Amino acid sequence: MANILVIDDKESMREGVAQVLIRMGHEAFTASGGAKGLTIYKRESIDFTITDLKMDSVDGTQVLRHIREQDPDALVMIITGHGTIEVAVEAMKLGAFDFITKPFPPDLLRSKVERALSVSQMRRRNVLLEAENEALRADIDAKFDAIVGESPAMQRVYKTVRKVAPTDSTVYVYGESGTGKELVARAIHQASHRAQGPFVKVNCSALAETLLESELFGHEKGSFTGAHKRKIGRFELAHNGTIFLDEIGDISPSIQLKLLRVLQEREFERVGGEESIKVDVRVVTATNKDIKKLVSEGEFREDLFYRLHIIPMTLPPLRERRGDIPLLADHFIRKLASRTRSSVEQIAPKALEALQSYAFPGNVRELENIIEQSLVFAEGDTLVEDDLPQFVLSGPRRDTLVLPQGDRPLPEILEDLEHQLIVRAFRKASGVKTETARLLGIKTSALYYKLDKYGIDEAILEG
Ligand SMILES: Nc1ncnc2c1ncn2[C@@H]1O[C@H](COP(=O)(O)OP(=O)(O)OP(=O)(O)O)[C@@H](O)[C@H]1O
Ligand SMILES: [Mg+2]
Known part of the structure; x- marks a missing residue:
């Protein structure tokens, strides 16, 4: 049995979710707003939080931020009314564990709750394990300090x-x-x-x-x-x-x-x-x-x-060095398998394909988290597509333009976007340069200059 906090300003939604949780055998704490929810969070020992995104005064992203400030490992799922990718990506960037779009069937809610709770249980076990085995861990970590990537x-x-x-x-x-x-x-x-x-x-x-x-x-x-x-x-x-x-x-x-x-x-x-x-x-x-x-x-x-x-x-964002994803995935499987008590040794080609198609707004850290989550669910020695969190399969794809993060100057933002657009066209044209230039509406000579400037070549077609 777990303690689950449900924050939603709409009573029917709140109670509906709570009913599902209670039927699953959990304790449900409900709050009609962000501030009330945070008070309960501080008082009770909450294993998982489900919060609506759009609420008056303290909204879901603020709830998420406050909770993660207190406990960086806290698991929070966001309920979004509008299934826009931007909102979901924003929430994931802030560290949400998952999100669910209204309206949703009880089955989907149940599977998401189960998933979150197994991760939380696994982490708790790891904390104990880590305390027992600090020296060993320092050793393991040192081994995995290496920077991975050949791009x-x-x-x-x-x-x-x-x-x-x-x-x-x-x-x-x-x-x-x-x-x-x-x-x-x-x-x-x-x-x-x-x-x-x-x-x-x-x-x-x-x-x-x-x-x-x-x-x-x-x-x-x-x-x-x-x-x-x-x-x-x-x-x-x-x-x-x-x-x-x-x-x-x-x-x-x-x-x-x-x-x-x-x-x-x-x-x-x-x-x-x-x-x-x-x-x-x-x-x-x-x-x-x-x-x-x-x-x-x-x-x-x-x-x-x-x-x-x-x-x-x-440091380059991961989306600009997709070719490194297989190496990194492998590295994280080796780094995290023992910690997650997983017997996985490799990743299936289809799962790798899915990873390579994902946009990774959270870069390498996000890839590491995704592998950790997946290892918890994987059975046997191979990590398969089904073990990946759902948002990898349905989240922003590599051909989605990713808005550069941080307050960067306009020229840098434009360059980043230009780079992404050229890669997209180059892929679409299967590397044929005249066709790429045509798709982009620029002269072939201009394209040659830009391919060179951004270091784009055929290697990118494999990624
Ligand atoms: N090239 C890489 N090879 C292997 N592991 C990596 C690589 N880049 C990042 N990581 C891993 O990803 C995680 C995040 O890296 P790190 O904390 O260095 O990022 P950061 O840029 O400082 O992030 P933030 O801005 O969020 O603080 C760490 O666990 C790190 O070990
Ligand atoms: Mg950092």
Whole structure:
């Protein structure tokens, strides 16, 4: 029996869903709005949440966001009235586990609930397992730290990593969510002469300003209410190693100023302290925001931007390196099979085909989650199409244009879309260039230039 929370402003829907759940033998908690739902969520130990999307005041996406802030692993399913792909994709991007479109038959609801609960059970078992076996896991994780991918786009990434790792230069990693920014930051550290030193990560968007300040720089005892003892900041902890500042676009002006000073002078004071602390750290930052735009809007200091932007590198979205999907799928099966207690060793061609046709708005992280979910359901040694979550089969296809994420400048967005359109036409024309140019309504010479610019060739026809 599981505790399931149902949030919907329409009584008939709420009660209807609750009835199905109760008949399945579960406990159903109902709420007529987002705020009430969140109160119940905090009070009860909820295993699964089903929430309507469109509600007055606190709506489904806000419910999702709040719940995921408290518990990043929480499973939430969204009920959408309008079966638009955009809404569903948006919800999945925010971390919804699944979605269901109104009106739906009770059978569909039942199967979705069962699916969610088996994943939640599996995760809980894993938590126990992990606690028992921490050392072993660290070992396994280290083995799977490798960056996977052989596409030209990834070759460029490796080349940059190899070039910058031995230096102490500040690296600025840009990429959509789930493209592997943290992985690359770690790889840079691992390949540097600091590898024996610490790799310290700070998520700059997760903390309020004052907390972030003491997290980064530490504080002295009594420097503010609640500062019961001295705290050593992350910069100090990262001495002789690398500090990874994630989501750097979100820091406040006063922290920007302090950061600028650390980068210029490699020294700082703890909050409430007088003593200057010198550190030797390599800085790597990551963001999916358009910092240049924040600079032009006066939200981000230009001098700090130039200090951080010494070596910029951009990670490609998965949709631009589809050829890597088989390798990645294989990698994640090996990485996750033991954790999910699955005996799967391979993926069936049809399942792989389905994955290669999916648009992956959440990039590699989304692929990893999809494989994890599928392993829970797969039987035997082969992962088949039926084991894949339903949204992979019905979600945005590869020929759907994917709107680039983050606040990127217009020229970059246009390039991304142009790239996608050319790939689509190239595929449709089976690689015949005159036909591709005709479909796009451009001259063949212009097409040659663009194919070259985006590195599109016949290899893409196989992906
Ligand atoms: N090229 C890759 N090879 C193998 N695993 C990868 C690759 N890229 C990403 N991953 C895996 O995908 C997951 C997400 O990667 P990571 O956390 O580095 O992404 P991110 O860009 O920092 O995402 P976010 O913007 O959401 O923080 C991780 O589990 C990581 O190990
Ligand atoms: Mg990250």
